[in-house]
Amino acid sequence: MGEVKLFFGPNHPGMHGNFSVHMYVEGDVVKRARPLPGFLHRGFEKLMERRYWLSNLALIPRICVPEPDINEACYAMGIEKIAKLDVPERAQWIRMIVLELARMANHLSAIGGVGGPIGLYTASHWGTADRDRILDIFEALTGARVYHMYIIPGGVRKNMTPQIEEMIWKVMDYIESRLDDYENLIFKNRILHSRLKGRLILTREQALEMGVTGVGIRATGVEYDIRKVDPYLFYDKVEFEVPTATDADAFSRVYLKFKELSQSIRIIRQALEKMPQSDKVNVPISKGSALRHVVPKGMAYAHIESARGEFGFFVVSDGKNKPYRVAVRGASYPQGLYGIEKYLPGTRIEDVALWLATMDVCAPEIDR
Amino acid sequence: MTNSMSKAVEVLKSFNPFVEEIDDREIKISLSNDKVISALDVLKSIGFSHLSLITCVDWIDDNQFELVYILFNWEDGGKILVSTRIDRSNPKFITVKELWPVARFYEREIHEFFGIEFEGNDDMRPLFLELWDEKPPMRKDFDPSKYSKEKFPDRKYEKDVIKEAKIFRGEING
Numbered sequence: 001m002g003e004v005k006l007f008f009g010p011n012h013p014g015m016h017g018n019f020s021v022h023m024y025v026e027g028d029v030v031k032r033a034r035p036l037p038g039f040l041h042r043g044f045e046k047l048m049e050r051r052y053w054l055s056n057l058a059l060i061p062r063i064c065v066p067e068p069d070i071n072e073a074c075y076a077m078g079i080e081k082i083a084k085l086d087v088p089e090r091a092q093w094i095r096m097i098v099l100e101l102a103r104m105a106n107h108l109s110a111i112g113g114v115g116g117p118i119g120l121y122t123a124s125h126w127g128t129a130d131r132d133r134i135l136d137i138f139e140a141l142t143g144a145r146v147y148h149m150y151i152i153p154g155g156v157r158k159n160m161t162p163q164i165e166e167m168i169w170k171v172m173d174y175i176e177s178r179l180d181d182y183e184n185l186i187f188k189n190r191i192l193h194s195r196l197k198g199r200l201i202l203t204r205e206q207a208l209e210m211g212v213t214g215v216g217i218r219a220t221g222v223e224y225d226i227r228k229v230d231p232y233l234f235y236d237k238v239e240f241e242v243p244t245a246t247d248a249d250a251f252s253r254v255y256l257k258f259k260e261l262s263q264s265i266r267i268i269r270q271a272l273e274k275m276p277q278s279d280k281v282n283v284p285i286s287k288g289s290a291l292r293h294v295v296p297k298g299m300a301y302a303h304i305e306s307a308r309g310e311f312g313f314f315v316v317s318d319g320k321n322k323p324y325r326v327a328v329r330g331a332s333y334p335q336g337l338y339g340i341e342k343y344l345p346g347t348r349i350e351d352v353a354l355w356l357a358t359m360d361v362c363a364p365e366i367d368r
Numbered sequence: 369m370t371n372s373m374s375k376a377v378e379v380l381k382s383f384n385p386f387v388e389e390i391d392d393r394e395i396k397i398s399l400s401n402d403k404v405i406s407a408l409d410v411l412k413s414i415g416f417s418h419l420s421l422i423t424c425v426d427w428i429d430d431n432q433f434e435l436v437y438i439l440f441n442w443e444d445g446g447k448i449l450v451s452t453r454i455d456r457s458n459p460k461f462i463t464v465k466e467l468w469p470v471a472r473f474y475e476r477e478i479h480e481f482f483g484i485e486f487e488g489n490d491d492m493r494p495l496f497l498e499l500w501d502e503k504p505p506m507r508k509d510f511d512p513s514k515y516s517k518e519k520f521p522d523r524k525y526e527k528d529v530i531k532e533a534k535i536f537r538g539e540i541n542g
Binding site: 038045046081231299300301310327 | 390391417419420426438443472498
């Protein structure tokens with residue numbers, strides 16, 4: 001039987017955004033695969049060099065669509081490192097709450113996203129509906145549902161009111177009450193088990209060789225989490241666990257995301273309790289109006305644990321009012337390019353969408 | 369500085385590095401061209417096994433490119449930025465794909481956006497851009513607005529559409 005060339009994407013319901021894979025298949029099995037990124041290349045890194053430090057805030061959340069807050073946080077942390085700024089304590093706690101909410105929103109939509117390719121549509125409906133509750137919090141807090149532009153260099157844009165804190169407590173209680181239902185209806189479901197258990201294995205050696213981070217590496221039994229290893233914000237002041245699994249298969253990757261939901265709820269509750277009352281939530285990065293802000297000469301790399309793994313910004317300043325260079329490390333870059341070329345061969349056609357979904361390949365952050 | 373970072377500085381002493389401390393878990397080590405690959409090899413073997421990013425900065429005033437390799441230690445959270453400067457007029461360097469296979473794609477991206485050749489990495493097909501016919505776009509002397517003005521010129525309308533609309537609305541007589 002001869003080799004047939006098939007296209008996955010550029011538009012596919014199992015993917016975030018547009019991404020294409022050329023697959024050479026024999027029968028049902030992929031023999032060779034070639035990733036073709038670039039459909040979402042918008043030239044962010046070049047655009048950032050041409051805008052003021054603070055005007056970039058409107059631009060960078062677009063780099064990663066499903067979880068935009070991590071971009072703002074990394075950019076802000078990079079600038080603060082170079083300028084040696086002390087961010088007010090309350091702002092740090094608020095940032096932590098926002099980042100954990102974003103992680104929960106992304107995990108819920110990822111659990112829903114796995115439902116699509118395997119035909120378990122309840123997961124998609126539930127995940128999307130519960131994610132919407134978190135988006136309601138974002139709307140109340142920042143005025144926007146998806147792109148918040150809330151975390152700014154030097155702090156956060158606005159203070160969190162007691163009403164919003166009350167709202168977060170309520171939504172956390174609600175999502176926690178739903179977790180048993182998720183476990184029983186989705187993670188004990190036979191469809192999910194037969195499609196994901198023992199399939200699409202990525203071993204520890206392969207993951208380490210590729211430089212995979214996030215649930216991809218934690219599913220192999222290693223407790224690698226930047227929040228624990230290289231704590232930023234106040235992650236060293238809260239108690240939480242890093243869930244791991246040993247099966248290294250697609251099921252454990254999805255299940256770990258589900259497990260992380262309850263850890264995120266734990267972190268948010270602790271943050272709400274420990275957060276000091278204060279009106280000061282931001283400091284200017286330099287004197288004068290926001291458009292004339294300058295950052296002293298220097299370079300820094302700031303990275304955080306996003307829902308998909310290590311996400312980082314490398315920021316270079318030459319002391320002027322615009323960034324000299326900003327480079328983005330997308331969390332899914334290794335598995336999205338090298339991983340597809342090397343480890344997609346051998347999988348069956350129907351599992352390709354699942355491979356991309358459970359490895360969290362996110363096209364906009366690869367293309368940038 | 370974390371333990372692994374002080375160990376790294378100690379081990380690399382013979383390479384004549386210039387060490388800058390960025391914060392308590394991040395340092396920048398600048399090296400000369402010929403020592404970078406062996407330094408990366410040493411760093412990988414002492415725990416800095418995770419390659420976060422390879423990137424490039426165009427210092428056009430110095431006529432140099434700066435290559436930055438960002439390494440991370442999963443044991444104690446130390447970050448090392450290994451940096452080296454290469455000549456901008458004939459940009460060439462050596463690949464590190466033997467150390468980190470994923471580097472192939474970072475190098476391909478740098479080749480596409482900065483025009484640097486990596487010896488030993490023969491896969492230098494375009495990755496993100498399609499039918500690109502200008503100088504590499506992330507270089508500082510590439511002007512995107514000039515490029516788009518030339519490539520996609522302003523359209524000239526043969527009809528005066530505003531006037532037609534006004535006539536249509538009955539605001540003026542045609």
